[in-house]
Amino acid sequence: MKVLVAVKRVIDYNVKVRVKPDNTGVDLANVKMAMNPFCEIAVEEAVRLKEKGVASEIVVVSIGPKACQEQIRTALALGADRGIHVETSEEVQSLEAAKLLKAVVEKEEPKLVILGKQSIDSDNNQTGQMLAALTGMGQGTFASEVVVDGDKVNVTREVDGGLMTVSLSLPAVVTTDLRLNEPRYASLPNIMKAKKKQLDVMSPEDLGVDIAARLSTLKVEAPAARKGGVKVADVAELVDKLKNEAKVI
Amino acid sequence: MSILVIAEHDNSELKQATLSVVAAAKAVGGDIDVLVAGENVSGVAEAAAKIEGVNKVLVADNAVYGHFLGENLGELVAEVGKGYGHIFAAAGTVGKDFMPRVAALLDVAQVSDIMRVESEDTFVRPIYAGNAIATVKSSDAIKVITVRPTAFDPVAAEGGSASVETLDVVKDAGLSTFVNEELAKSDRPDLASAGIVISGGRGMQNGENFKMLEQIADLLGAAVGASRAAVDAGFVPNDMQVGQTGKIVAPQLYIAVGISGAIQHLAGMSDSKVIVAINKDEEAPIFQVADYGLVGDLFQVIPELESSLKAL
Ligand SMILES: Cc1cc2nc3c(=O)[nH]c(=O)nc-3n(C[C@H](O)[C@H](O)[C@H](O)COP(=O)(O)OP(=O)(O)OC[C@H]3O[C@@H](n4cnc5c(N)ncnc54)[C@H](O)[C@@H]3O)c2cc1C
Ligand SMILES: Nc1ncnc2c1ncn2[C@@H]1O[C@H](COP(=O)(O)O)[C@@H](O)[C@H]1O
Secondary structure, three states, X not given: OEEEEEOOEEEOOOOOOOEOOOOOOEOOOXXXXXXXXXXXHHHHHHHHHHHOOOOXXXXXXXXXXXXXXXXXXXXXXXXXXXXXXXXXXXXXXXXXXXHHHHHHHHHHXXXXXXXXXXXXXXXXXXXXXXXXXXXXXXXXXXXXXXXXXXXXXXXXXXXXXXXXXXXXXXXXXXXXOHHHOOOOOOOHHHHHHHOOOOEEEEOOOOOOOOOOXXXXXXXXXXXXXXXXXXXXXXXXXXXXXXXXXXXXX | OOEEEEOOEOOXXXXXXXXXXXXHHHXXXXXXXXEEEEOOOHHHHHHHHOOOOXXXXXXXXXXXHOOOOHHHHXXXXXXXXXXXXXXXXXXXXXXXXXXXXXXXXXXXXXXXEEOEEEEXXXXXXXXXXXXXXXXXXXXXXXXXXXXXXXXXXXXXXXXXOOEEEEOOOOOOOXXXXXXXXXXXXXXXXXXXXXXXXXXXXXXXXXXXXXXXXXXXXXXXXXXXXXXXXXXXXXXXOHHHEEOOOOEOOOOOEEEEEOOOXXXXXXXXXXXXXXXXXXXXXXXXXXXXXXXXXXXXXXXXXXXXXXXXXHHO
């Protein structure tokens, strides 16, 4: 079966984010960018499905500026077979990303679509569920285990109270949580090989999708800074402060 | 325009988060209706009718909603929500699962995890793991919003007397079925709403050692949380993870034990009123946000803390 994986280019999770002085956004100039960590987990899951003989082809898609091709190449080096870049320099919000992905799904007809549960920049946690609704597919969100069984997939989900398993008819959408797997690193030979893999570029217009944003960001501010407090010498002082100064115990 | 709030519950009890979501809806202004969708939820509907400031409670009681499957709830809420100006739900794993489906079905954007209401179309929310706070304005006719419960003081659970109306809308998308669940059972308070939380990180070394934290939790009436590293290592289950991609907590007192203080962890607890850090590394970033820092070996400090608390 064919698996489609959506990967997003975001700020590297180790980078200390800085808000721009004019409050229009965060400073992305000369900042290290990377594949969204949840998307790495999505790629890894697809590769494992291929290694198990469950997946036959892995197509990876990214939406955004030209530079997204770096993340597509990374996914190709990790084991994806083919890439699709939906190129646009406009900001693409989750609903519009879901519409673009729907158009790609209609072209590619994958049996399984794997996305990250959340982008670590917007922290939206929306796109996979929106794609599932738009395509009329079932969804296994926040997955910590994915087992394909014939024309069904069983997804164990990380929920507030613990774990919950659902069974979905294929085609279906899965969004990844942290415990699904541990992504591998790409080897040098595979990075070289990835350069030769097919990567098709298309525009939102080619896919017939209007990507005009529905939400406008009026301002972006730094959070109220917490000032570090004091160091206490020992447990006795700690308990005393909590009881008599902070009055929280 | 009126507002539809989707109640958070487990079929038998209304969750406290619902009261915070109603508070957020109140900040928008207008009539507030609460939808209770689930199976055998008459008790929840009664509780919802008593919430201060609620106009009407709508009840969709059917087995298809019993496990809160996102596909079925999405269709139900999109249908019922069509006539409202705003649809609000808590940003827990249920709301995060079905609300984007509602937004997509209504062809509107969703604003996730709001922490403040500026006006009926403008909301404040954290981005980049809380390292930036964005004010966003929606141009859509229906605002689909998930709410960070810890950011809104709950309205009173009693005092209202809303009418209760039964809906006979049955939406079975037929796309997914419930197989099973493993829910953590604990007599301790719920992590997301506890007044005191004590969390352990990789420094705890194993799951057995978390018992030390549980003993302190029992003395303080606290909930026990964890860092991602502790969950990934299998010390404790996933529902205990606090952080950007886990639970958001904002208790009166948060005690971080053997946790370094990565931004993804801070994102889940830095709104706590008082933060205590216990860590053997005096350079650990957690000390930069801690009101009270104690540099020391947790295996020495925690037993001492336990006996001091017992002596109080
Ligand atoms: C996409 C993404 C999402 C993430 N989401 C989350 C999230 O939601 N929540 C989260 O917590 N993390 C999250 N993380 C992980 C985060 O980046 C850190 O890796 C994690 O928080 C570290 O956990 P820790 O502090 O327990 O472990 P470490 O960073 O290894 O720190 C352990 C600490 O214990 C101290 N210690 C060790 N032994 C002792 C002792 N005997 N006594 C006292 N102190 C001791 C050490 O000095 C150290 O400071 C996420 C990461 C990514 C990439
Ligand atoms: N621009 C994009 N390109 C490719 N995939 C995306 C894009 N935006 C979102 N996604 C996918 O949707 C997931 C969740 O994103 P979000 O809803 O923005 O939190 C990501 O982990 C990706 O898998």
